[in-house]
Amino acid sequence: MTEVLNQTLSQAAQAVARREISAVALTEAALARIAQMQPSINAFISVSSELALRQAEEADAALAQGRTPGPLHGVPLAHKDMFYRQGYVCTCGSRIRADWKPTTTATVLERLDHAGAVTLGALNMAEFATGPTGHNHHYGACRNPWNTAYITGGSSSGSGSATAARLVFGALGSDTGGSVRLPAAACGLFGMKPTQTRVSRYGTMGLSFSLDNVGPLARTAEDCARLLSVIAGHDARDNTASMHPVADYVAATQKANVEGLKIGIPKAYFLDDADDEVLEGLADAQAVFQDLGATLVPVDIPFADIMGRLGGPISGIEALALHRAWMRDRPEDYGPQTIARHMSNLAVPAADYLSAVQARPRIIETFVNAVFSQCDVLQVPVYPCVMPTIEATDVGDSEGFDRLLGHLTRNTRPFNYLALPSLSVPAGFDSRGLPLSFQLVAKPFGEYKLFRAGAAHQSATSWTRKAPNLVHR
Numbered sequence: 001m002t003e004v005l006n007q008t009l010s011q012a013a014q015a016v017a018r019r020e021i022s023a024v025a026l027t028e029a030a031l032a033r034i035a036q037m038q039p040s041i042n043a044f045i046s047v048s049s050e051l052a053l054r055q056a057e058e059a060d061a062a063l064a065q066g067r068t069p070g071p072l073h074g075v076p077l078a079h080k081d082m083f084y085r086q087g088y089v090c091t092c093g094s095r096i097r098a099d100w101k102p103t104t105t106a107t108v109l110e111r112l113d114h115a116g117a118v119t120l121g122a123l124n125m126a127e128f129a130t131g132p133t134g135h136n137h138h139y140g141a142c143r144n145p146w147n148t149a150y151i152t153g154g155s156s157s158g159s160g161s162a163t164a165a166r167l168v169f170g171a172l173g174s175d176t177g178g179s180v181r182l183p184a185a186a187c188g189l190f191g192m193k194p195t196q197t198r199v200s201r202y203g204t205m206g207l208s209f210s211l212d213n214v215g216p217l218a219r220t221a222e223d224c225a226r227l228l229s230v231i232a233g234h235d236a237r238d239n240t241a242s243m244h245p246v247a248d249y250v251a252a253t254q255k256a257n258v259e260g261l262k263i264g265i266p267k268a269y270f271l272d273d274a275d276d277e278v279l280e281g282l283a284d285a286q287a288v289f290q291d292l293g294a295t296l297v298p299v300d301i302p303f304a305d306i307m308g309r310l311g312g313p314i315s316g317i318e319a320l321a322l323h324r325a326w327m328r329d330r331p332e333d334y335g336p337q338t339i340a341r342h343m344s345n346l347a348v349p350a351a352d353y354l355s356a357v358q359a360r361p362r363i364i365e366t367f368v369n370a371v372f373s374q375c376d377v378l379q380v381p382v383y384p385c386v387m388p389t390i391e392a393t394d395v396g397d398s399e400g401f402d403r404l405l406g407h408l409t410r411n412t413r414p415f416n417y418l419a420l421p422s423l424s425v426p427a428g429f430d431s432r433g434l435p436l437s438f439q440l441v442a443k444p445f446g447e448y449k450l451f452r453a454g455a456a457h458q459s460a461t462s463w464t465r466k467a468p469n470l471v472h473r
Contacts, residue, residue, distance in 0.1 A: 009223035016074035018330035023074025043162035073116030082205035106203030123158025137335025138445025153182035161188035186381035188435035196419035200235035221455035225249035253455035259293035264375030266303035281436035311417035316345035340397035348398035
């Protein structure tokens, strides 16, 4: 029965809507696969079987009553353990919140519920979303299903691992410095960091108020677009959520046409010090786009000399403000890496934070005008390197962690500061059989264009049709 989990999210939703399979049967298959694979990849913190089966039964009953199915009707999903659901424990990957039950439900979860989705449980994550690798001192490292010796990326580690391993059809994560795109790239998925304010953050754990985003991970561009279409849009409970109209992202994936599209190739920063296999994968993807009728355009990058430092003071100080009381009262309950990062933020001068905040509107305007007057979308690597192992990145709170963090996130963090939408796109496999990827970046609220280009690349390649064979070395 678990072969049904090899369907895409969109195919599964259509199969349930046509009553070719029941939501209960699909959910039972997913729960069985979780039981089988969880010991190998450690993708879940908790499994909510009772909730999932109840939601699946309700989805089947709604169809039996003749009700119109939602876009995610009966589809099993799971999400990073930082989205609040009233009455259910939300650990945020921490010991501090190991037994904490929120009294409200996140807007994004309510929207998924309304669309008919089934929630299987809460996915592993870096403690309080503070790490880019998938390590967690309290719940154990999350493992990459393509090869379990390697990292999943973080901090939405379980979202990447569970989706790639066919435990779920898609997942939500958060992205403050790359935490949707990094696990999507490491696990061979599409992952969207939307425009800042595109998705409500009400009822979600905060890390950095100025830089946090909520976004989906899925195995195809259409699946990722379907999830974003459900969760995007204004929310009266989050006064930062934009009223900008939500485009038909699914329609964008069905057009899948890049004829005449100008794809920007950066002249500075984003390709610096990249591994050869990363550059080879990027070149292969560029050849695909050219064959499809797109034009490659070399692009000047403003602020290239400070690109890697733009968001650091903001994320550091805003995270410190959220954690200061716990750091004072419960420092022993943090993992060593997490408390070390927060302690290091005590050394960030207030002037650096204020300068970064005050300069942000001018830098965003200058970057957007300069780059997107030259091209329609920008293409850059997600990671500058091929995937490292869990062992090699298990650096704890050593001085090496700052270097590791800076290297893994050097190409993702700038787009959080710039508030721009960015889509991670699968781009094949390296010589060890681990996923390669790139990201496409557009103007604010340019998600439609990103999905259209990402889907075009997908349609011309076979990467998303491959499934991991859970290798452990």
